[in-house]
Structures are given as structure tokens and as C-alpha cells.
Amino acid sequence: MSVTGPAGFRAAGVAAGIKASGDRDLALVVNDGPGQAAAGVFTTNKVKAAPVLWSRQVLQERRLRAVVLNSGGANACTGPEGFQDTHATAEKVAEVLGTGAIEVAVCSTGLIGERLPMDAVRSGVDAAARALDGSEQAATDAAHAVLTTDTKAKQATGQGEGWSIGGFVKGAGMLAPNLATMLSVLTTDAVIDGENLDKALRAATRVTFDRLDVDGGTSTNDTVLVLASGASGVEPSLAEFTALLTSVSQDLVRQLQADAEGATKAIDITVRGAASEADAVHIGRIIAEDNLVKTALFGSDPNWGRIAMALGRAEAEIDVDKLEIATNGVTLFAGGTKARDRAEADLSGRDIEIVVDLHLGEHEATILTTDLSHGYVEENSAYSS
Amino acid sequence: MSVTGPAGFRAAGVAAGIKASGDRDLALVVNDGPGQAAAGVFTTNKVKAAPVLWSRQVLQERRLRAVVLNSGGANACTGPEGFQDTHATAEKVAEVLGTGAIEVAVCSTGLIGERLPMDAVRSGVDAAARALDGSEQAATDAAHAVLTTDTKAKQATGQGEGWSIGGFVKGAGMLAPNLATMLSVLTTDAVIDGENLDKALRAATRVTFDRLDVDGGTSTNDTVLVLASGASGVEPSLAEFTALLTSVSQDLVRQLQADAEGATKAIDITVRGAASEADAVHIGRIIAEDNLVKTALFGSDPNWGRIAMALGRAEAEIDVDKLEIATNGVTLFAGGTKARDRAEADLSGRDIEIVVDLHLGEHEATILTTDLSHGYVEENSAYSS
CATH class of the missing domain: 3.10.20.340 (ArgJ beta chain, C-terminal domain)
Structure with a gap:
């Protein structure tokens, strides 16, 4: 079920025409609440892609209504115009969801240095909004839409007592991915505030994503986001939540290790x-x-x-x-x-x-x-x- | 002419039976003086091979009569017994040359973790002593005897006014060689004392050997030695000497870059x-x-x-x-x-x-x-x- 497993989430993955191949290339994950706490960790690379600069900024509020992700272009090293493209993408998502752009995180992955085809991105957001759905298939479509050289979608779920965590990932690492980007979106229906969510995410990524090192490269776009809907009505302890978040993250990391480029071991x-x-x-x-x-x-x-x-x-x-x-x-x-x-x-x-x-x-x-x-x-x- | 180009030096390279292939695997470079100033720089790796520990120690005197080098085994990670093997090798060379072991540097290259076949080393030293010669062929034999996966011998010379520098090298780098070891021996007939030789060597290696980086690996055995015979009777300025030493070192580094494993660029x-x-x-x-x-x-x-x-x-x-x-x-x-x-x-x-x-x-x-x-x-x- 991945990101739609926890109550309160819908997702979609569509072919927006960003990738020349015609494969799915735009994903949307929406938190319908009632809560909207969120946290994120980002690449330590000094060369940061436009979506990283944007998402880091909006995450200061520790609230997200939605995440939009695209493959087919990293939107890194694209200057002020690239940042405007990211901003415009968030605005477009905000418009279709009836919210503000500041509640929309953006992630991109693909070749560094090329601008995104914004007409395709905008019509893709419309298509994704129409396709939004709380089904397992919708989560899998979203997980597929972010893949680049990955050979398979990577999803995981974890079950608490009356609450759960789900997530997907693409790429190969947090501080040392093997290709352009490692992106992960995690969702939970636990009741947890933004501050604790941030603590739990930092604790979990430190011992999971941060300990995968395929080839020492650190992407310009690396991002891990977690969104909490609170829809289960259950409030686990911080320790309990952190433990399950760590376990789901580690599951995703093992899938990254298994699918790393050219790996035979x-x-x-x-x-x-x-x-x-x-x-x-x-x-x-x-x-x-x-x-x-x-x-x-x-x-x-x-x-x-x-x-x-x-x-x-x-x-x-x-x-x-x-x-x-x-x-x-x-x-x-x-x-x-x-x-x-x-x-x-x-x-x-x-x-x-x-x-x-x-x-x-x-x-x-x-x-x-x-x-x-x-x-x-x-x-x-x-x-x- | 490489190491035998400058007046006052003899060399030899023989097949001692250390390598299973039967190729040349033991080299000797002897400084017949009148001067015997010497300097060396060694790997920064915390895991240092026995010959590095030995040579660094004897170089504190800034005097060397000879250098003995072997391929076919790095004598690294071999414990106190490995250090005794290096000491015994130096003693053997000292015996055949009628000098003290403290005037003999030792270099080894090859697989880490295996002891050297000391009978072969000892009889190889005898054979090399008999073959010692000031000819170009002798220098080339020595340059061949230290090769491992190198595809060719790498030698260089530089001419001052009435004095010269020669040298050979094997491997692929100083702080980042591509295989077990980078070893280089440089000789000069300039009149120069140990302190200035040390200054010149550090200045030259800092901008030559230290700036080759094939794959980030730093060997347990990396060594660059320079021996000065003073046989030309000419005393260049330190700046002049450093410039020529840098130029000869850079020539050798270019040859390392060209012959690095699998390199196509x-x-x-x-x-x-x-x-x-x-x-x-x-x-x-x-x-x-x-x-x-x-x-x-x-x-x-x-x-x-x-x-x-x-x-x-x-x-x-x-x-x-x-x-x-x-x-x-x-x-x-x-x-x-x-x-x-x-x-x-x-x-x-x-x-x-x-x-x-x-x-x-x-x-x-x-x-x-x-x-x-x-x-x-x-x-x-x-x-x-």
C-alpha cells in the first residue's frame, strides 16, 4: 500500500510527457488530514537543485498538504529560471488542490542542467489531480513515476497499533546515491506534531538512508519527506514512532541496495x-x-x-x-x-x-x-x- | 639513462624468483659517492608496510648508500616477522656492499599480507650485486624489476649545467595510486646536502606525485627516494635543483598517468x-x-x-x-x-x-x-x- 496505506492519503502517478520514453513521470501525494504535520531532510551537497531550495524553505513551517515529484529532469544548475519553474509547479498544485503553494513540496530527478518542459508539468499536474486515489494501485503508480535508472518500484509499509507508516523511494542513497537522485516520501496516519516528526525523521534517516553508500556521490536533489495525517486518531510515543519509521526506512534502503546500478553483490x-x-x-x-x-x-x-x-x-x-x-x-x-x-x-x-x-x-x-x-x-x- | 645517468651510480635488476612468473623482481641502486645525501617521502596511509617503517627510520640520517627494491610482494600487514624480513634484506645488502644496514633503504610492492620468500630475496641480492653496473641497460633492468601491473618501465632524466637528475617509477600515484604501490627512485650527481635535498624533494612531490589521483587509494608502501652522489662537483642553487627535480618528477607522473590500469583517457x-x-x-x-x-x-x-x-x-x-x-x-x-x-x-x-x-x-x-x-x-x- 505504501504511501496510501496510512489513512488520510491519496496518490497518483501519470505520464506527463516529461520523459521522452512516454513512461510515468509525475507523481502527486496528497495529505487530506485532519493533521498536516511534515518534516524533511535534504542533500548536504553545496550545489542544491531548485526543488531542494524550495522544499527546504516551505518545510520551515513543518506543514505540507502535498508533494509533487517528477522524473525526467533534476532541475539542478538551472539558475533563477529553474527556481521559478519549481515555484510555478507548486503554485499549479496549490491551485488544483485549493491551498497555498507554501503547503506544497517539490522533488525532481533526472539529468542535471536542463530546464523542465513546464507545459508538460502543468498538464501533468491536472492529470494527476484527476487520478488522485487512496488505492494501492495509485501508490504504486506514484512510486513508478519517480523512477529513473531504477529497475523496479520500491515501497514499504509498517504497522503500529491502530496506526501505520508507508513510503516509497527511488535512487540509491541519502548522502551517497549512485545516480542523480534519491527521493523518498513517507506517510503516516499517526497523530504527531511537526517538531516530533522532524526529530523522528532525523533519527531514522541517520541510521538508514545515511548509511547506504553505493559510490560516494551525493546528489544535488536528495530528499526524504514524511507527512502525517493524524487520521488514525492514535498518538504513539515518540520512541515507538521513531522505531517504526526507522524500520520502514531500512526496508526501503535494502531495496535501494538491491537495485543499485550494476550491482551483483x-x-x-x-x-x-x-x-x-x-x-x-x-x-x-x-x-x-x-x-x-x-x-x-x-x-x-x-x-x-x-x-x-x-x-x-x-x-x-x-x-x-x-x-x-x-x-x-x-x-x-x-x-x-x-x-x-x-x-x-x-x-x-x-x-x-x-x-x-x-x-x-x-x-x-x-x-x-x-x-x-x-x-x-x-x-x-x-x-x- | 634514468638512475645511472648521474655520475656515481650503479644499478641492477634481476629475476630473484620472488614472482612466480620468473620476471625480474629485485632491483638495486647504489650510490658510489663521494656524497651520500638522501631524502624520502612516504605514504600517509596509517597502515604502513614494513619497508616503509624501515626506510623512514634510516632516512632520519639523510644518508643512503643503496636502495633495494622488490616486486612480487608488498610485505605489508605481515607483523613483526615482516619487519624482520625487511631488516634482514637491508643487512644482506649492507654485507655485500661492505656498509651498514642503516645506509640501505628497502622498498617492496605486490600483494598485501604475504611474507616474502627470504631465500629468494637473499640470493637475489647476491645476483644483483654481481650485476651492478653504471650502464643504461642496468638502469632499465632495475626499472623493470619493480613493475607489477604496469605495462612498461617508466624512466626520466633531466640535465642541469654540468649535473643531472635521473629516476624511475612504478605504479600510479603518491597519495592515490591505482594499485598496491607507487615507488620511485631518483638520483643526482649534484652537490647538495641532506637538508636541502629533503626540502627539494618535498617541494617537487607536492606538485607532481601528490597531484596524480587515479582512484583515491593510498598505498601502504608508497615511497619516493632521492639519492645525491655529488660526483659532478657542481652545486646548483636550491631553486635550480628543485626546478629540475620537479620537472623530472612530472615526467614520471605523466608516464604513470598514461600507464594507469585500464585507462583510456x-x-x-x-x-x-x-x-x-x-x-x-x-x-x-x-x-x-x-x-x-x-x-x-x-x-x-x-x-x-x-x-x-x-x-x-x-x-x-x-x-x-x-x-x-x-x-x-x-x-x-x-x-x-x-x-x-x-x-x-x-x-x-x-x-x-x-x-x-x-x-x-x-x-x-x-x-x-x-x-x-x-x-x-x-x-x-x-x-x-
């Missing part, structure tokens, strides 16, 4: 025994982004020397003599030297688990990544995206 | 108008290491949106409205939006020049890199190295 890198959680995340990311590690794993090679090389670049405390490196349960490096022959670690399957134990403290983190394959090179060299 | 990224040189270097590296930029360039695609995305991740001052991005002389992005159609920039040739002008200051730097190709993925996934 789903790799979990756990760094434990770190002096701080920040060290653990940093070291995990350094390993996840290392092309020599990623190509070795594409070749199913437990080449722990490359993992040691990669983590040695980290700006974090490391003691080589305490360090342990294991792949798929086999400890290959310990006590400053080789522990077991790497032939003992079988990495031929799709799922690979790397555990690095620094033995320096109590903190740990897991970064999810993928391998670097011929498919990745092919997709990203043969097509502009 | 030689890419120069110039960042100008930066608030500081450090910002220019940092932004150049961020672009050079971005897989979406590298795959687009492999596909000869002037996808400047990916360059904008990559540099937006930099921890440096950036003003999108002032930013300009040009590829091969065509300005594609300026004034916050698209400047020219990217079809106008032809990137089909091997050489690609990217110029990013931040318009924020007076500083600039150029980072040399390569593309991310199927060949890179193939070499690094199909073979352990």
Missing part, C-alpha cells in the same frame, strides 16, 4: 570496537567507496589487504596490531598479520558481510554498499543521466 | 580562482575520484552536471552563481546555469582537459587522473593484486 560493512560512532561510520564509508575493494568483491575475492589499505586512509584512530578483518565469518587478519588463508572465505554468493573490529572502543556502525561491476561502468558511461 | 582537472591552493587541490581530487564523472569521461560524455554534483560535495568555499565549468575549451556551465550545449565539447580523444573556475580567489591546482573503464574493473576484479 549486497555488501554490509560493519565497523565495531570504534572509539566513536563517527569513526565507525567514517571507516565504513572509506571502505565502501574504495574502488579496489569494490572490484575485488565483484570478483568474489576476499582480498583483505585492500580493506586494510582503504581503512588506513581514514582520519580516525587505528591500531594495526589490534585490528581484525573478517569476511563472511572468517577472520583473515588479526594481531598485525594474516590470520587465516583467504581461500577459506567464500564470497561467491550475492550477500557479503565484512566485519572490521578496531578493538579501541564500544562503538559500531554498518554501512551498506554494492560492488563495482562492468554493469556499473556500462550504465554510467553509455547513457547520460 | 588522460584527464587534467584544473581548478582555478580558488580561495586557497588547498581548496583547489581538494576540489580537483573530489572530481578526480568521482565514479560518475570517471565513467562519463570513459564514455566521452561532457556530462558537466556530474562535475557540478561532485564538486558540491567539497569541504571548500563554492558559489554556484560564480562557478564556471569547461571541458576541452568549451564553457558548458556559467552564471548558475547551462552556458553552451554539451554536444559542442568533443571529448572523443584520449586527452581531456576540465577547467573549473570558482571565481573566488587567485589560487589554482591541476590534478591528473584517468577514466573508469571496463579494463579497470577487469584488472582489479579478475586478479589478486
Whole structure:
């Protein structure tokens, strides 16, 4: 059911003619209330797309009536005219819904540097408004309309006691997506105010979207939004709400990892025994982004020397003599030297688990990544995206 | 002539049986004086190979009689036993040359995590000592003996007035080599003391080896050594010496860039108008290491949106409205939006020049890199190295 699962939401996904392919390319998610609390987190990239600048601004009110999303163009690096296009899109949605533009967030994904075809966007908004519906199909149509190089729609739901969370996502990461954009819209019918919604969203994304790192790239458009209708009439505790939001977010992140461009492996890198959680995340990311590690794993090679090389670049405390490196349960490096022959670690399957134990403290983190394959090179060299 | 070009040096490269292939795998470079000043710069990786730990230690004296180098094994992550192997190698060289181990630097390259076959190393040192010779062939043999996945030996020379500099290199970078190791030995017959040699080497490597970034990896073994015999009797000014050392180093770096694994493009990224040189270097590296930029360039695609995305991740001052991005002389992005159609920039040739002008200051730097190709993925996934 994804975004229409929670009571109080309708959605639509239509083919507006933004994409040359004629595929669905414009989605609308509407919160019919009674509540309209909302929160958002956005890319840390210094080059921010027009829709990010707009949505960040309107989210200061922590209220949203609707989100409009398009694929087929990122509307990034498009100057003041691009910002006006985003504003005009929000105005158009506000008009058809009888609300103000300040209650409409905008998300875009696709090629950087090109203006959007605004006639298509406007007529697409009209078509989407007519198609708005609380059905499962409508949510799936919306989830499809935001895809770019994704091979499938990615949706998830979570059930509380008398309330629920739903959401969809496209792309491949929060701080390190593999293509132009990672966009996610989450909905809930729980009763929760904007401030708590913001707290819950930051807590959830910090340990889910923020820990997926496919190729170190951070998009100009990354956005995660959550909208709360309060239609269930149930007010969960903040802890309870945050836990379910984290669980639904993680479900979506696993789907991003599985569908990342060219990926043949789903790799979990756990760094434990770190002096701080920040060290653990940093070291995990350094390993996840290392092309020599990623190509070795594409070749199913437990080449722990490359993992040691990669983590040695980290700006974090490391003691080589305490360090342990294991792949798929086999400890290959310990006590400053080789522990077991790497032939003992079988990495031929799709799922690979790397555990690095620094033995320096109590903190740990897991970064999810993928391998670097011929498919990745092919997709990203043969097509502009 | 490379390392034997300057007066006072002999070299050798032999097949010691360290590599299973039977190729040359052990090199010796000897300084017959009269001077023995030396300097070295080493990897910044926190995981340092045994030969790096050893050579850094002996270089504190700023004197070297000889350098022994092996391919076929990095002797990294090999614990105290690995360090003893390096020490024993230096002792063996000292014995055959009638000097002390403290005057012998050691460099190793190859797979991380395996001990060296010390019997082969020892008999190889004997064979190399017998083959020592001041000829051009001897220098070329030495340059060949350190290669791993390199496809050719890389040597350079530079001529001062009555003095000269020679050198060889293997691998692909100083702070970001593409494989296990970048090693370089430079020689000179100029009269120069250890302190000035050290200053000149740091100045030269900072703008040459340190600005090559093939894939962001920093080896456990990276080493650049320079040995001065003083045999010419000529004492150039420090500025003159530094200039020639920089020029010879840059020649070697260009050869590394050309021979990087799987590279189909030689890419120069110039960042100008930066608030500081450090910002220019940092932004150049961020672009050079971005897989979406590298795959687009492999596909000869002037996808400047990916360059904008990559540099937006930099921890440096950036003003999108002032930013300009040009590829091969065509300005594609300026004034916050698209400047020219990217079809106008032809990137089909091997050489690609990217110029990013931040318009924020007076500083600039150029980072040399390569593309991310199927060949890179193939070499690094199909073979352990």
C-alpha cells in the first residue's frame, strides 16, 4: 500500500510527457488530514537543485498538504529560471488542490542542467489531480513515476497499533546515491506534531538512508519527506514512532541496495570496537567507496589487504596490531598479520558481510554498499543521466 | 639513462624468483659517492608496510648508500616477522656492499599480507650485486624489476649545467595510486646536502606525485627516494635543483598517468580562482575520484552536471552563481546555469582537459587522473593484486 496505506492519503502517478520514453513521470501525494504535520531532510551537497531550495524553505513551517515529484529532469544548475519553474509547479498544485503553494513540496530527478518542459508539468499536474486515489494501485503508480535508472518500484509499509507508516523511494542513497537522485516520501496516519516528526525523521534517516553508500556521490536533489495525517486518531510515543519509521526506512534502503546500478553483490560493512560512532561510520564509508575493494568483491575475492589499505586512509584512530578483518565469518587478519588463508572465505554468493573490529572502543556502525561491476561502468558511461 | 645517468651510480635488476612468473623482481641502486645525501617521502596511509617503517627510520640520517627494491610482494600487514624480513634484506645488502644496514633503504610492492620468500630475496641480492653496473641497460633492468601491473618501465632524466637528475617509477600515484604501490627512485650527481635535498624533494612531490589521483587509494608502501652522489662537483642553487627535480618528477607522473590500469583517457582537472591552493587541490581530487564523472569521461560524455554534483560535495568555499565549468575549451556551465550545449565539447580523444573556475580567489591546482573503464574493473576484479 505504501504511501496510501496510512489513512488520510491519496496518490497518483501519470505520464506527463516529461520523459521522452512516454513512461510515468509525475507523481502527486496528497495529505487530506485532519493533521498536516511534515518534516524533511535534504542533500548536504553545496550545489542544491531548485526543488531542494524550495522544499527546504516551505518545510520551515513543518506543514505540507502535498508533494509533487517528477522524473525526467533534476532541475539542478538551472539558475533563477529553474527556481521559478519549481515555484510555478507548486503554485499549479496549490491551485488544483485549493491551498497555498507554501503547503506544497517539490522533488525532481533526472539529468542535471536542463530546464523542465513546464507545459508538460502543468498538464501533468491536472492529470494527476484527476487520478488522485487512496488505492494501492495509485501508490504504486506514484512510486513508478519517480523512477529513473531504477529497475523496479520500491515501497514499504509498517504497522503500529491502530496506526501505520508507508513510503516509497527511488535512487540509491541519502548522502551517497549512485545516480542523480534519491527521493523518498513517507506517510503516516499517526497523530504527531511537526517538531516530533522532524526529530523522528532525523533519527531514522541517520541510521538508514545515511548509511547506504553505493559510490560516494551525493546528489544535488536528495530528499526524504514524511507527512502525517493524524487520521488514525492514535498518538504513539515518540520512541515507538521513531522505531517504526526507522524500520520502514531500512526496508526501503535494502531495496535501494538491491537495485543499485550494476550491482551483483549486497555488501554490509560493519565497523565495531570504534572509539566513536563517527569513526565507525567514517571507516565504513572509506571502505565502501574504495574502488579496489569494490572490484575485488565483484570478483568474489576476499582480498583483505585492500580493506586494510582503504581503512588506513581514514582520519580516525587505528591500531594495526589490534585490528581484525573478517569476511563472511572468517577472520583473515588479526594481531598485525594474516590470520587465516583467504581461500577459506567464500564470497561467491550475492550477500557479503565484512566485519572490521578496531578493538579501541564500544562503538559500531554498518554501512551498506554494492560492488563495482562492468554493469556499473556500462550504465554510467553509455547513457547520460 | 634514468638512475645511472648521474655520475656515481650503479644499478641492477634481476629475476630473484620472488614472482612466480620468473620476471625480474629485485632491483638495486647504489650510490658510489663521494656524497651520500638522501631524502624520502612516504605514504600517509596509517597502515604502513614494513619497508616503509624501515626506510623512514634510516632516512632520519639523510644518508643512503643503496636502495633495494622488490616486486612480487608488498610485505605489508605481515607483523613483526615482516619487519624482520625487511631488516634482514637491508643487512644482506649492507654485507655485500661492505656498509651498514642503516645506509640501505628497502622498498617492496605486490600483494598485501604475504611474507616474502627470504631465500629468494637473499640470493637475489647476491645476483644483483654481481650485476651492478653504471650502464643504461642496468638502469632499465632495475626499472623493470619493480613493475607489477604496469605495462612498461617508466624512466626520466633531466640535465642541469654540468649535473643531472635521473629516476624511475612504478605504479600510479603518491597519495592515490591505482594499485598496491607507487615507488620511485631518483638520483643526482649534484652537490647538495641532506637538508636541502629533503626540502627539494618535498617541494617537487607536492606538485607532481601528490597531484596524480587515479582512484583515491593510498598505498601502504608508497615511497619516493632521492639519492645525491655529488660526483659532478657542481652545486646548483636550491631553486635550480628543485626546478629540475620537479620537472623530472612530472615526467614520471605523466608516464604513470598514461600507464594507469585500464585507462583510456588522460584527464587534467584544473581548478582555478580558488580561495586557497588547498581548496583547489581538494576540489580537483573530489572530481578526480568521482565514479560518475570517471565513467562519463570513459564514455566521452561532457556530462558537466556530474562535475557540478561532485564538486558540491567539497569541504571548500563554492558559489554556484560564480562557478564556471569547461571541458576541452568549451564553457558548458556559467552564471548558475547551462552556458553552451554539451554536444559542442568533443571529448572523443584520449586527452581531456576540465577547467573549473570558482571565481573566488587567485589560487589554482591541476590534478591528473584517468577514466573508469571496463579494463579497470577487469584488472582489479579478475586478479589478486
